[in-house]
Amino acid sequence: DAKTTQPNSMESNEEEPVHLPCNHSTISGTDYIHWYRQLPSQGPEYVIHGLTSNVNNRMASLAIAEDRKSSTLILHRATLRDAAVYYCILRDAGGTSYGKLTFGQGTILTVHP
Amino acid sequence: NAGVMQNPRHLVRRRGQEARLRCSPMKGHSHVYWYRQLPEEGLKFMVYLQKENIIDESGMPKERFSAEFPKEGPSILRIQQVVRGDSAAYFCASSRLGLGEKLFFGSGTQLSVL
Numbered sequence: 001d002a003k004t005t006q007p008n009s010m011e012s013n014e015e016e017p018v019h020l021p022c023n024h025s026t027i028s029g030t031d032y033i034h035w036y037r038q039l040p041s042q043g044p045e046y047v048i049h050g051l052t053s054n055v056n057n058r059m060a061s062l063a064i065a066e067d068r069k070s071s072t073l074i075l076h077r078a079t080l081r082d083a084a085v086y087y088c089i090l091r092d093a094g095g096t097s098y099g100k101l102t103f104g105q106g107t108i109l110t111v112h113p
Numbered sequence: 114n115a116g117v118m119q120n121p122r123h124l125v126r127r128r129g130q131e132a133r134l135r136c137s138p139m140k141g142h143s144h145v146y147w148y149r150q151l152p153e154e155g156l157k158f159m160v161y162l163q164k165e166n167i168i169d170e171s172g173m174p175k176e177r178f179s180a181e182f183p184k185e186g187p188s189i190l191r192i193q194q195v196v197r198g199d200s201a202a203y204f205c206a207s208s209r210l211g212l213g214e215k216l217f218f219g220s221g222t223q224l225s226v227l
Contacts, residue, residue, distance in 0.1 A: 034215070036216075038156075042218075043204045043206070043221050044204070044206075044216075044218045046217070099161055099206060099208055099214070099216050100158045101148075101216065103148075103155045
């Protein structure tokens, strides 16, 4: 899986939107962009994924740059329960993808009341 | 529909003992993955199994570690003759299909070696 770069940490206030960036300049045409998050003392949790178009689900939105070299995870209204480590991961849609995820250091999101 | 179940949640072993970590995947999932998270480090892939088969064990240490996913029962990660460096959180994940599917993770087993 190709490498991603994320800021080590970010802070937000409760009820405000949060934009978590991810750079993946070496992304290939068959790589999906996946986001997982890990709450304290828990296993990772799937958040969202996309290929080219922006994606929305009940948890978040994913904005993908036109050249696909970067993406942004958007939490529309942060809550204290969103405090976690957020991982941006590239997954090849080809035959070797399966579940072998390559986790980086992620972004530690702190949410202030 | 219960999620991925791991037990025990915490496991304490003395050096030289064996550790057995169990993982029951979500109902209908036949693909299981084990990951390890060492203190202050990221999650690292260890092994990928389907029922009765090891598909990819490229992340497993060459000695003392083994994994199985029998036809009946949970997947087991076994660590023989544990050492202090084995202390870590071990996470199991499952998916319905192998390719491109999102993974569902358990809450992990925290192994502490005294």
